Amino acid sequence: MFLYLSKLLPLFFYPLGLASISLVVALITLWKRPRTAAVAIALALILLLFCSNAWVSQWLVRSLEWQNTATSQIPNAEAIVVLGGATKSAFWPRPGADLSEQGDRIIYAAQLYRQQKAPLLILSGGRIDWRGSGAPESADMANILTSIGIPSEAIVQEPDSLNTYQNAVNVKKILQFRNIRRVLLVTSAMHMPRSLKIFQRQGIEVIPAPTDFLVSRGEMQEISSSPKAAILNLLPDSDNLDKFTRALKEYVGLFIYSLRGWL
Numbered sequence: 001m002f003l004y005l006s007k008l009l010p011l012f013f014y015p016l017g018l019a020s021i022s023l024v025v026a027l028i029t030l031w032k033r034p035r036t037a038a039v040a041i042a043l044a045l046i047l048l049l050f051c052s053n054a055w056v057s058q059w060l061v062r063s064l065e066w067q068n069t070a071t072s073q074i075p076n077a078e079a080i081v082v083l084g085g086a087t088k089s090a091f092w093p094r095p096g097a098d099l100s101e102q103g104d105r106i107i108y109a110a111q112l113y114r115q116q117k118a119p120l121l122i123l124s125g126g127r128i129d130w131r132g133s134g135a136p137e138s139a140d141m142a143n144i145l146t147s148i149g150i151p152s153e154a155i156v157q158e159p160d161s162l163n164t165y166q167n168a169v170n171v172k173k174i175l176q177f178r179n180i181r182r183v184l185l186v187t188s189a190m191h192m193p194r195s196l197k198i199f200q201r202q203g204i205e206v207i208p209a210p211t212d213f214l215v216s217r218g219e220m221q222e223i224s225s226s227p228k229a230a231i232l233n234l235l236p237d238s239d240n241l242d243k244f245t246r247a248l249k250e251y252v253g254l255f256i257y258s259l260r261g262w263l
Contacts, residue, residue: 010252014245015051019044031231040256052241054223054233059177060247061215065189068196068208077207078180079156080118082109083167083187084125087141089134097140101212102188106141108211109186110150121145122166122174126157127199136160164191165262168198181205188212194254197263214243 009016016085024038050056086105088098099106113121123145125137134140136159146152158174161167180207187195189210199206223233257263 010079010249013252014248015047015241016245018068019047022047048241049236049245052221052236052238054237056241057244057247058215058220061190061243064193064247064250065210065213065215066076068189068192068210070209074112074117074184074209074240075207077118077182077184078115079122079175079188080109080112080177080184080209081122081124081171081199082141083164083185083191084123084137084161085188085191087137087144089140092132097135097143099144105186106144108209110148111146112184112186112209113150113154119154120156120178120180121150121154122156122183123159124148124161124171126160126162126166128162134260157191158249164195164198164224165257165260167195168202168204171199172202176206182207184209186211190214190250194250194257194263198257199263214215214246232248 008183012021021146022040022044026037026044029040030037048079082105086100086102088094088100091098109121112118122224123138123141125141126133127136136157138157138159142152142155145155156174158167161170171183175181185195185199185206186209191212196206196208209238222229224230254263
């Protein structure tokens with residue numbers, strides 16, 4: 001139940017959800033309370049305009065993504081832990097499991113393995129049944145990795161985790177069984193601050209190896225590179241709204257997880 005509510009309730013606090021609620025209020029109060037309806041419409045408009053411009057969304061994303069950037073060469077470890085959320089199930093018409101937007105996690109993990117940063121890949125991720133059935137994400141990740149030449153004997157699957165906390169708890173059991181103390185943690189840069197705290201809370205020695213950066217230094221500079229760019233980046237854009245929502249989701253996750261004592 002916690003898992004379901006943790007996915008459902010925050011939707012009403014994200015920009016699109018709040019704007020939708022405001023518009024519903026406006027629709028209900030339009031005839032009897034036009035002033036209330038006008039305020040609700042204005043709130044929805046301001047919310048969407050504020051959250052869907054590049055100035056705000058990229059700043060919020062950067063506040064998370066740039067916390068764990070590598071300042072030097074990534075050191076070696078005993079295993080590479082890859083968190084799920086990077087694949088789409090192999091349902092028709094897909095010829096096999098597809099990489100999602102976060103698929104850089106799998107590619108980067110393969111690169112780290114080939115650089116001999118660690119001899120073992122631990123793939124952690126199940127599949128939430130009410131978000132589509134299919135093989136666990138760990139199995140999909142394993143299939144993709146073996147298809148690009150990673151040996152199956154270098155892969156360990158953890159197919160039961162349904163959130164980041166469970167990732168850490170279940171991976172800890174594998175590490176203890178194999179007497180592994182130091183790992184590289186591969187996940188999206190935006191997801192890394194929360195993941196890192198959770199794994200460290202479990203007493204795991206973790207080296208962050210973030211990937212899937214949505215905002216780069218060049219993109220931050222482009223926002224104000226010229227007066228035209230500055231104005232264009234103030235305009236609403238669905239991609240910026242998505243970035244803002246994803247970053248806000250991480251901050252909500254940090255808050256909820258800290259209340260649960262998981263950080």
